[in-house]
Amino acid sequence: xxxxxxxxxxxxKPGQREEETLRVLISHQRIRExxxxxxxxxxxxxxxxxxxxxxxxxxxxxFLADLARELGGEVSFDFISVSSYGKGMDSxxxxxxxxxxxxSIEGRSxxxxxxxxxxxxxxxxxxxxxxxxxxxxxxxxxxxxxVERRIxxxxxDYTGFVIPNEFVVGYGLDYDERxxxxxxxxxxxLGPRGKTKxxx
Ligand code: IMP
Numbered sequence: 001x002x003x004x005x006x007x008x009x010x011x012x013k014p015g016q017r018e019e020e021t022l023r024v025l026i027s028h029q030r031i032r033e034x035x036x037x038x039x040x041x042x043x044x045x046x047x048x049x050x051x052x053x054x055x056x057x058x059x060x061x062x063f064l065a066d067l068a069r070e071l072g073g074e075v076s077f078d079f080i081s082v083s084s085y086g087k088g089m090d091s092x093x094x095x096x097x098x099x100x101x102x103x104s105i106e107g108r109s110x111x112x113x114x115x116x117x118x119x120x121x122x123x124x125x126x127x128x129x130x131x132x133x134x135x136x137x138x139x140x141x142x143x144x145x146x147v148e149r150r151i152x153x154x155x156x157d158y159t160g161f162v163i164p165n166e167f168v169v170g171y172g173l174d175y176d177e178r179x180x181x182x183x184x185x186x187x188x189x190l191g192p193r194g195k196t197k198x199x200x
Contacts, residue, residue, distance in 0.1 A: 013186070015178055021189045022169070026161055028183035031143070031171055032066065034160045038141060039070035041158055042111065046137070050074035052108040054101065056126065057081040058180070059115030062172040063143045063160075067113060078102050084122050095125040105130060109137040115172050116144040117159075120152035127154065144168065144185065161185075 013022050042051070051071060055064040057079050068075050081099035112126060123140065130138055143160040163185075169175045170182030179188070 013179075013182060015181070019190060020175075022179075022182075022186040023189070024184045025163065025166070025168060025187050026185040028171070031160070031183075031185065035063070035066045035143075036070050038158050038160060039067055039072075042067075042139075042141065043071060043073065045139075046109055048073070049109045049137075050076065052105060052110050052135075053077040053113050054105070054110055054130070055079045055113045056115070056122070057099070059172045059174065060113045060143075062180070063115060064113045067141065078105075080126070082122055082125065095122055097129075105133050105135045107134070107136050110135040110139070112138070112140045114140065114142045114156070116146065116168070117142045117154070117156060118146050118149050120150050120154040123154045123156075124152035143171070144173075 016022055051074070053064055053068060053075060055061060055077060058081070064077060068077060078101045079099070080097070080101050082095050082097050084095045110130065112123070112130070114123060117123060123142075127138065127140070139158070140154075140156040141158040141160075142156040145156065145159050145162045146165055147162055148165045166187045167175070168185050169179035169188045170185045172180055173185065174180045175188050179186070
């Protein structure tokens with residue numbers, strides 16, 4: 001028996017729940033253009049150098065995949081997984097490693113690839129950890145930067161977009177593991193009064 005097609009508004013994104021609304025903040029096209037420019041900046045600084053990308057799971061996966069393709073030249077990659085602990089949405093600064101790198105970074109030109117810089121506590125933890133391992137160079141590329149929220153004294157060497165203090169999903173970023181597959185970066189709002197995850 002043929003299944004009945006479910007009619008949904010074309011503005012409803014795949015995987016979107018009824019109580020959630022999504023607004024596009026940065027379109028996929030803008031992301032792709034910016035990632036291309038970031039790759040040019042990075043290659044300008046490291047023209048003939050093999051670059052070892054270190055992606056922070058899971059949010060950086062799509063950004064790393066696009067950046068790696070735009071970089072050209074010799075590129076390798078590895079991944080690390082960390083979680084930061086806190087009450088609700090506020091991080092306490094306690095960061096725990098879930099999965100370490102597979103290979104040594106000693107003597108390599110390392111580019112840490114992060115989806116978003118929020119308090120900066122995760123990046124601070126990673127930079128301290130990686131510095132001890134004596135890479136030749138240690139640089140950071142982030143797609144998004146919520147400058148207003150910064151607690152730790154860190155900044156990226158290459159930044160895609162500075163964004164306001166809103167909870168965003170898409171292009172690798174999640175809300176409860178959902179929305180990572182959206183091509184755009186969107187602001188997610190919850191509940192009838194349209195509060196953001198941050199205000200809720
Ligand atoms: P930080 O340690 O506070 O800088 O947090 C970094 C991590 O928090 C990111 O790698 C994300 O996983 C997560 N995060 C922070 N803000 C957002 C957001 O707006 N959407 C989704 N994840 C976020």
